[in-house]
Amino acid sequence: MTQELTSPSPAPQAPAPHRGPGWWRDAVIYQVYVRSFADSNGDGIGDLRGVCGRLPYLKALGVDAVWLTPFYASPQADGGYDVADYRAVDPLFGSLDDARDLIGAAHDAGLRVIIDIVPNHTSDRHPWFQDPALARERYVFRPGKGERGELPPNDWESIFGGPAWTRTDRGDWYLHLFAPEQPDLNWDNPDVHAEFAAIMRFWLDLGVDGFRIDVAHGMVKAPGLPDIGHGEQARLVGSQVLPFFDQDGVHAIHRTWRRLLDEYDGERIGVAEAWAPSAERLALYVRPDELHQAFNFHYLRASWDVTELRGVIDESLAAMRPVGAPATWVLSNHDVVRHRTRLGGGLDRARAAALLMLALPGSAYLYQGEELGLPEVTDLPDEARQDPSFFRANGQDGFRDGCRVPLPWSGDLPPYGFGSGGSWLPQPADWAPLTVEAQTGDPGSTLELYRTALDLRRRLPGLGDGEISWQPAPEGLLAFRRPGVLCTVNTLGRAAALPLPGKPLLSSAPVTIDGASAVVPGDSCTWWAI
Ligand code: GLC
Ligand code: CA
Numbered sequence: 001m002t003q004e005l006t007s008p009s010p011a012p013q014a015p016a017p018h019r020g021p022g023w024w025r026d027a028v029i030y031q032v033y034v035r036s037f038a039d040s041n042g043d044g045i046g047d048l049r050g051v052c053g054r055l056p057y058l059k060a061l062g063v064d065a066v067w068l069t070p071f072y073a074s075p076q077a078d079g080g081y082d083v084a085d086y087r088a089v090d091p092l093f094g095s096l097d098d099a100r101d102l103i104g105a106a107h108d109a110g111l112r113v114i115i116d117i118v119p120n121h122t123s124d125r126h127p128w129f130q131d132p133a134l135a136r137e138r139y140v141f142r143p144g145k146g147e148r149g150e151l152p153p154n155d156w157e158s159i160f161g162g163p164a165w166t167r168t169d170r171g172d173w174y175l176h177l178f179a180p181e182q183p184d185l186n187w188d189n190p191d192v193h194a195e196f197a198a199i200m201r202f203w204l205d206l207g208v209d210g211f212r213i214d215v216a217h218g219m220v221k222a223p224g225l226p227d228i229g230h231g232e233q234a235r236l237v238g239s240q241v242l243p244f245f246d247q248d249g250v251h252a253i254h255r256t257w258r259r260l261l262d263e264y265d266g267e268r269i270g271v272a273e274a275w276a277p278s279a280e281r282l283a284l285y286v287r288p289d290e291l292h293q294a295f296n297f298h299y300l301r302a303s304w305d306v307t308e309l310r311g312v313i314d315e316s317l318a319a320m321r322p323v324g325a326p327a328t329w330v331l332s333n334h335d336v337v338r339h340r341t342r343l344g345g346g347l348d349r350a351r352a353a354a355l356l357m358l359a360l361p362g363s364a365y366l367y368q369g370e371e372l373g374l375p376e377v378t379d380l381p382d383e384a385r386q387d388p389s390f391f392r393a394n395g396q397d398g399f400r401d402g403c404r405v406p407l408p409w410s411g412d413l414p415p416y417g418f419g420s421g422g423s424w425l426p427q428p429a430d431w432a433p434l435t436v437e438a439q440t441g442d443p444g445s446t447l448e449l450y451r452t453a454l455d456l457r458r459r460l461p462g463l464g465d466g467e468i469s470w471q472p473a474p475e476g477l478l479a480f481r482r483p484g485v486l487c488t489v490n491t492l493g494r495a496a497a498l499p500l501p502g503k504p505l506l507s508s509a510p511v512t513i514d515g516a517s518a519v520v521p522g523d524s525c526t527w528w529a530i
Contacts, residue, residue, distance in 0.1 A: 024210075024269045024292055024363060025326040026464025027064040028454055029114065031367045033334045034071050034093055035079065036406040039419025046406060048094035050419070052102045054409075055109050057436065061371060061447075062454030065112035067212050067271075069334060071099070075125050077181035078388050079334070079404070081116075081214060082123035086199040103207045112209035114271065119196050119253075120215035121182040129183050132170065138192055139183045140175035140221065149173075155227045156244060159237070161392035164244075175225075177218060177244055179388045187219040187253065197260055210261070210269035210292070213254075216285065217274040220249035238297075239277050246276050254290040269293065271328075279312075279319035286325035293363055296328045300336065304343045304353070304523075306478050306491050310470070313360060317468065320362075326465070327362035332370045338403045341376035345493075348523040351446055351508035352489060355525035356478075358453045359487040361466050366450075369407050372434050373446035376402040377425075384425055401425055410437035452506055456527065460484045474498060477520075486528045494522045502528035 038050030048071060058066060070080035071093040080090065089096050106113045122129060129135045142153035144167060152165035153173050158180075165173040166180040175184045185192050200211065222243035228236065236242060254270070261268045270291035276282040278298075285294040302312045316327045331339040331353055340350035350373055357364055380401055385391075387400040405425045409417030414427040416435050432438060439445035457463050462483035473479035476492040479501070486501045500518045504511055507526040512519040520526055 021267065023064065023112065023267060026361070026457075027112070027363045028062070028358070028457070029065045029067055029363065029365050030058060030061070030063040031067045031069070031333060031365060033069050033368055033404055035069075035424065036404050037368055038407065038409065039415075039421070039423070042419050042421035043092075044415075044419060044422040044424045045092055046418070047092065048089065048098040048102050052098070052105050055105055055111065058111060059109045060451070062451055062458065063111070063366065065114055065209065066106065067114040067365070068116065070116045070118060070214075075123055075181065077123065078179050079386070081118055082121070082125075082179065082182045083118050084123040084125040084127075086117075087202050100206060107207065113207070114210045114212055114269070115203060115208050116214055117196070117200065117203075117211045118214040119185065120218040121176065121178060121184045124181045124183055135174075135183075136172075138186055138189050140186050140225075141172050142175070142225065144171075144173050154225050155230060155233075156225075157233050158392065160389040175221075177215070179392070181388075184221075185219070187249075193253070193256070197256070200257065200260055204261075204264050204268060208268070209266065210271065211257075212271045212273060213257075213291070214273050216254070216272035216291070216294075217246045217250055217276060218244060219253055220247040222247055238275050241277060241281070246274070246281060251284060251287075251290060254285060258290055271295070279315045283319040283323045283325065286320070287323045293326065293328050295330055295365065297330075299357075300330050300333075304345060304349055304491050306476060306489075309356070309489075309491070310478060313468065317361070327360070328365060329357045329360050329362060330365040330367075331357055332367035332403065333365070334367065334404055335400055336403065337399070338367075338374060338376040339370065340373055341378070345523050347373050347375075347446065348509060348521075351449055352523050352525040354446075354450065355453055355506065355508045355527065356487065356489050358457055359463070359480075359482055359485065359525075359527060361464065361468060361482065363464075367403075371447050371450040372408070372436065372439060374405075374407075374431075374434060377405045377428060378402055380405075380425060386425070408432075408435040410435050449506075449508060453527075456506060481530065484530065486530045487525065488520055488528065489525045490520045490522055492522050495519050496522075502530040505529045 032051055035046045037046040038054045039046050040049035071089055072083045073085035073088040073090045074080045074083050089099050103113050128138050143149050145151040152163050156164040158164045159177055160179055164175055164177055167173050176182050177184055226243050257270055261270055272285040272291045272294040274285050274294050282294050285291050296316055298312050302308045320327045343349045385401045405427055406418040406423040408431045411417050412432040415423040439447035466483055469481040471479040474496055477496055478489040480487055490496050497517050497519050500516050505527040509521040509524040511526050
């Protein structure tokens with residue numbers, strides 16, 4: 001007799017079991033890119049009140065925490081990662097009262113709140129940079145090379161493309177690893193340390209549960225700021241320690257922040273956005289006296305291939321084991337092509353990748369809209385683009401706007417309930433079937449798949465933690481055991497048969513059961529009860 005599992009099992013209604021200390025070890029953390037999430041006042045730009053209004057949605061989705069991208073006072077040269085005042089909310093996004101209300105409302109809903117902190121650089125409009133005497137001490141200024149100082153002090157390039165140095169009208173040069181509007185701070189200066197500790201206290205006192213630390217691998221530069229070697233940088237970023245990335249000195253800073261976080265009750269956490277050349281070097285950021293988590297960009301970069309996936313999963317877990325930190329997993333964020341598009345297999349593969357990720361031990365990061373199966377928007381008109389890397393050729397892929405298109409909530413036409421006044425980036429005309437409204441209650445939708453997966457993850461004891469045990473699987477497939485669950489992944493473009501592993505709990509695509517064997521569709525992932 002053939003039985004088809006076409007839809008996820010309905011989510012049970014009882015409250016989730018109480019979760020003990022170490023909430024972050026297996027937390028599912030949802031990244032809200034504030035500008036593109038929900039607009040409360042009709043100016044086409046997402047804001048804090050918009051997020052507040054959608055907390056019930058996030059609660060129902062079943063995530064544990066939200067991470068808010070920067071909403072601080074900023075000229076917005078790099079989507080708010082250029083901060084002019086770390087203690088003020090940009091009027092674009094609301095007010096400090098809105099931030100306070102949002103933190104309170106999230107806590108009332110049982111959600112934690114993590115905010116972004118940007119310590120590697122400020123905006124060039126920050127009062128420190130505006131004051132030449134202060135600036136010289138607190139940023140990285142150097143005389144130029146060449147007869148008249150007309151050449152940059154070294155050969156470093158900006159991650160966004162072009163030289164990492166800009167000359168001031170006073171004749172000296174300042175370092176900016178990102179846009180010229182983002183001068184790098186001088187972390188040899190104790191005033192910089194003191195200021196960031198004070199900023200963190202400000203927000204911890206307001207109730208935030210932690211920080212996502214932007215460019216956590218960048219604050220310390222090698223003494224003497226040595227050249228990298230002509231043309232080598234692009235090849236070496238991410239695969240080697242560079243004079244400006246992953247220097248050992250950054251760890252002393254993270255240790256001071258850990259001590260600061262530990263002074264507060266309620267398990268406040270620090271999460272490193274660190275691009276380290278290996279899983280082992282990444283693990284250094286989460287030693288017991290440093291941060292709690294670090295993003296696993298090695299996982300994000302893996303292609304849809306059994307050897308690569310298994311390799312990066314094993315390496316990540318092995319690297320974290322000695323330091324006792326949970327592994328983290330991430331498929332999409334505001335800096336990369338959405339995984340539905342990046343993995344090259346459309347929605348089926350995106351759904352399978354999500355179920356695989358959510359079956360792994362550790363903490364998972366979701367990026368807003370992936371639960372709707374949103375694709376990258378690849379045809380934005382040039383005049384709509386705002387990403388600074390787009391305007392500085394040859395930099396960090398240059399196309400980060402395509403993953404930042406505002407979310408579709410409801411209705412048949414743009415702005416699909418994002419707000420009442422359009423959206424800062426145009427939304428595709430064919431997104432009506434992808435709205436939250438269209439997907440809610442449809443058992444075949446991606447939104448319901450995520451909801452069910454998150455619900456099961458909370459209910460199956462130990463699914464978010466512990467070890468993974470690989471099982472034999474046909475070529476092109478992965479199979480691994482987790483507490484109470486066996487997970488199979490078919491990375492092939494076609495269906496595959498396997499001995500029936502158990503009772504299907506949840507599948508990204510319908511599986512067929514025939515006696516003692518099961519057929520799993522191409523690009524699918526299934527959780528089986530064992
Ligand atoms: C991080 C952010 C990115 C930003 C950069 C500079 O990589 O995720 O969006 O452009 O830092 O702050
Ligand atoms: Ca707005």
